[in-house]
Amino acid sequence: MEFSWSEILLELLAVAVLFFGVHWSLRHAKTLDQASMLPFADDEEVARRVERETGRSRTGCGCPGRCQGDCRHWDKNWPA
Numbered sequence: 591m592e593f594s595w596s597e598i599l600l601e602l603l604a605v606a607v608l609f610f611g612v613h614w615s616l617r618h619a620k621t622l623d624q625a626s627m628l629p630f631a632d633d634e635e636v637a638r639r640v641e642r643e644t645g646r647s648r649t650g651c652g653c654p655g656r657c658q659g660d661c662r663h664w665d666k667n668w669p670a
Contacts, residue, residue: 616625
């Protein structure tokens, strides 16, 4: 099986774009925390258990534990 240099470069470029796209979209700790809690958004019991065991808020807030929405970390666009 032979590959041309242009095919190899195109594939490397695609991998680099994917890597930097994911890296750019999760460049802040807050967005990473939000993304890590997203799978538990529909199951309230599991979200509470994960919040209790990890100390991360399930509301998308940067403060530890359950956030009441009155701190500087609160994101009003995040579904509570």
